[in-house]
Amino acid sequence: MSASSQDRASAPPESHSTDFDANAMRERYVAEREKRLRPEGNEQYVEVTGQFAHYVDDPYVDHETQRDPLSDEVDVLIVGGGFGGLQAGARLRDAGVRDIRIIEKGGDFGGTWYWNRYPGAQCDVESYIYLPLLEELGYIPTEKYACAKEILEYSQAIGRHYDLYDRALFQTEVTHMRWDDAISRWIISTNRDDEIRARFVAMANGPLNRPKLPGIPGIRDYKGHTFHTSRWDYDYTGGDPEGNLHRLADKRVAVIGTGATAIQCVPFLGQTAEQLFVFQRTPSSVDVRGNSPTDPQWADALEPGWHKQRMENFNGLVSGVPQPEDLVDDGWTDLIGKMVTRFKDATAAGNVDVPKIMEMANFDKMNEIRSRVDALVDDPLVAEKLKPYYQMFCKRPTFNDDYLPAFNRKNVHLIDTDGKGVDRITETGLVVAGVEYEVDCIIFATGFEVGTAYARRAGYEIAGRNGITLGDKWSEGMSSLHGIQSRGFPNCFLMHMNQAAFTANFPHLLEELTTHIAHIIGQTIESGSKTVEVAEAAEKAWVETILEKGLGAMGALGSNECTPGYYNNEGQPNPESARWAPYGGGSIEFFELLANWRSEGSFAGLEFKK
Numbered sequence: 001m002s003a004s005s006q007d008r009a010s011a012p013p014e015s016h017s018t019d020f021d022a023n024a025m026r027e028r029y030v031a032e033r034e035k036r037l038r039p040e041g042n043e044q045y046v047e048v049t050g051q052f053a054h055y056v057d058d059p060y061v062d063h064e065t066q067r068d069p070l071s072d073e074v075d076v077l078i079v080g081g082g083f084g085g086l087q088a089g090a091r092l093r094d095a096g097v098r099d100i101r102i103i104e105k106g107g108d109f110g111g112t113w114y115w116n117r118y119p120g121a122q123c124d125v126e127s128y129i130y131l132p133l134l135e136e137l138g139y140i141p142t143e144k145y146a147c148a149k150e151i152l153e154y155s156q157a158i159g160r161h162y163d164l165y166d167r168a169l170f171q172t173e174v175t176h177m178r179w180d181d182a183i184s185r186w187i188i189s190t191n192r193d194d195e196i197r198a199r200f201v202a203m204a205n206g207p208l209n210r211p212k213l214p215g216i217p218g219i220r221d222y223k224g225h226t227f228h229t230s231r232w233d234y235d236y237t238g239g240d241p242e243g244n245l246h247r248l249a250d251k252r253v254a255v256i257g258t259g260a261t262a263i264q265c266v267p268f269l270g271q272t273a274e275q276l277f278v279f280q281r282t283p284s285s286v287d288v289r290g291n292s293p294t295d296p297q298w299a300d301a302l303e304p305g306w307h308k309q310r311m312e313n314f315n316g317l318v319s320g321v322p323q324p325e326d327l328v329d330d331g332w333t334d335l336i337g338k339m340v341t342r343f344k345d346a347t348a349a350g351n352v353d354v355p356k357i358m359e360m361a362n363f364d365k366m367n368e369i370r371s372r373v374d375a376l377v378d379d380p381l382v383a384e385k386l387k388p389y390y391q392m393f394c395k396r397p398t399f400n401d402d403y404l405p406a407f408n409r410k411n412v413h414l415i416d417t418d419g420k421g422v423d424r425i426t427e428t429g430l431v432v433a434g435v436e437y438e439v440d441c442i443i444f445a446t447g448f449e450v451g452t453a454y455a456r457r458a459g460y461e462i463a464g465r466n467g468i469t470l471g472d473k474w475s476e477g478m479s480s481l482h483g484i485q486s487r488g489f490p491n492c493f494l495m496h497m498n499q500a501a502f503t504a505n506f507p508h509l510l511e512e513l514t515t516h517i518a519h520i521i522g523q524t525i526e527s528g529s530k531t532v533e534v535a536e537a538a539e540k541a542w543v544e545t546i547l548e549k550g551l552g553a554m555g556a557l558g559s560n561e562c563t564p565g566y567y568n569n570e571g572q573p574n575p576e577s578a579r580w581a582p583y584g585g586g587s588i589e590f591f592e593l594l595a596n597w598r599s600e601g602s603f604a605g606l607e608f609k610k
């Protein structure tokens with residue numbers, strides 16, 4: 001990229017004129033949604049099993065570690081060695097629990113940062129709030145948005161700091177988990193023939209861990225090379241996460257998908273591939289990244305407690321709650337600034353219609369995003385195709401200074417499918433609107449399973465009391481207390497957003513959940529109880545609360561203006577979705593609710609049995 005386009009990319013977008021036709025914009029948003037709705041909804045994707053199972057092989061280890069099957073007993077077994085598992089391990093250690101085992105499919109800690117090593121991978125929420133346990137480890141990320149390698153190494157540092165390596169089982173997958181009432185233990189089986197008894201289990205599988213493929217007709221026929229972005233094939237591309245994909249110099253490469261992952265890797269592919277074809281169904285909003293190295297003076301001046309304070313400041317702003325200052329000050333928090341400005345203007349004019357103000361602020365933001373495309377992309381026809389027409393947060397917002405200018409390169413071609421997706425895959429290429437694009441390699445940047453059955457995503461079933469599985473129990477909708485515990489599954493803890501909370505900064509949610517889980521496990525051990533389980537009435541009441549509160553801010557994502565995607569079950573919210581929703585009062589209220597529940601001290605709604 002030339003110096004001038006780099007300057008344009010990292011400059012804040014021009015403040016756009018607010019003189020636009022809101023009705024026309026609303027109609028355009030609805031039209032963009034309608035043309036993307038597919039009757040098959042989430043069924044359009046292909047599961048990575050059978051012929052596609054190799055898409056989830058681990059390319060980052062050269063051999064499987066040999067070890068004998070294990071048969072032992074632990075206090076707490078954690079499934080998953082990503083941030084969730086590490087944070088749970090840390091908080092359990094803080095609560096004095098020593099006997100912990102972590103089972104992890106990958107060859108090391110890191111979770112999503114173990115798997116996602118594609119070129120350009122970088123956290124897109126500020127690293128000073130995204131990385132957990134920074135004060136505990138005394139670590140400050142080197143950049144405002146740290147790269148995947150640094151985050152992976154930091155994950156390993158958490159493992160060392162909390163002494164979690166010794167009893168971690170890597171390259172191991174749980175295959176089944178069942179509760180044995182006679183001994184009050186969970187029995188965990190693995191693909192390495194282990195049989196582990198655990199007093200407590202904590203599920204830290206991650207929300208986006210199972211890659212998915214598009215069910216494009218002909219996907220089975222393609223004879224060229226393929227891989228999914230979460231298992232990057234550096235043997236094929238050459239280079240490393242910093243780029244220099246030199247083996248692509250004589251290759252025609254296709255990328256399917258233009259979500260947050262593609263936005264980060266496309267600039268690197270564009271630099272080296274002989275030809276790059278980017279197949280787009282729905283454009284992402286691409287805002288300024290503006291990454292910068294950490295200022296050591298700023299870091300030195302941080303006072304104890306800064307990390308939580310910063311996380312809460314960000315969470316307040318992205319939840320629409322004005323804060324005295326915007327500590328993070330980036331594209332995530334910018335929308336609230338626009339809302340506040342609009343709010344002040346409306347108040348001065350004596351007209352405070354909050355939903356309208358929010359909608360208009362959202363139009364302002366998206367107008368800015370669209371004018372940024374014009375500013376960065378030379379060909380006006382290509383620029384038009386790259387403009388997103390939906391409300392911010394319908395599709396995950398992205399932030400990048402190199403993605404849009406990549407389309408100014410002669411070897412980079414945007415193949416816009418007008419919302420329809422790729423029509424067909426042949427033995428040699430991809431077909432859109434009757435034109436075949438022959439390629440040597442297809443890279444699937446098509447994301448991860450969301451909204452499919454728990455056992456399908458986790459890879460194992462959890463059988464609770466009387467052999468009833470979580471899948472059976474939740475077949476007509478989820479049922480839990482705080483999203484964390486479910487009756488019939490004693491001593492079992494879940495970590496996810498469902499019936500818990502939605503946050504843009506997922507590790508913040510994990511921090512609150514793991515603190516809560518460690519508190520309950522600590523109490524169970526301290527009180528000499530064998531089991532802790534949700535009381536029937538408490539679970540019923542929580543489900544009612546979830547339904548009463550509705551989808552809250554998340555509701556907008558299912559609205560008539562939102563294009564389909566994984567945020568809204570591909571545009572098909574069904575009555576059951578309401579039971580899977582995060583707490584509609586928002587994450588701030590939910591975190592307070594958990595904290596108040598803990599400080600009240602009676603462990604309300606839980607039954608402890610000795």
Ligand code: NDP
Nearest residue numbers: 122123124214257258259260261281282396421422446447
């Ligand atoms: P996404 O699910 O966000 O994107 C998948 C893409 O594939 C979409 O653009 C989708 O289009 C497209 N697609 C699906 N089927 C077809 C088809 N048949 N033809 C053409 N295109 C198709 O996956 P990502 O891996 O990009 O991101 C997943 C999530 O991971 C993000 O939302 C974010 O939460 C997280 N992430 C976080 C990062 C970070 O830095 N913290 C970085 C990267 C990802 P459509 O939109 O029309 O469905």
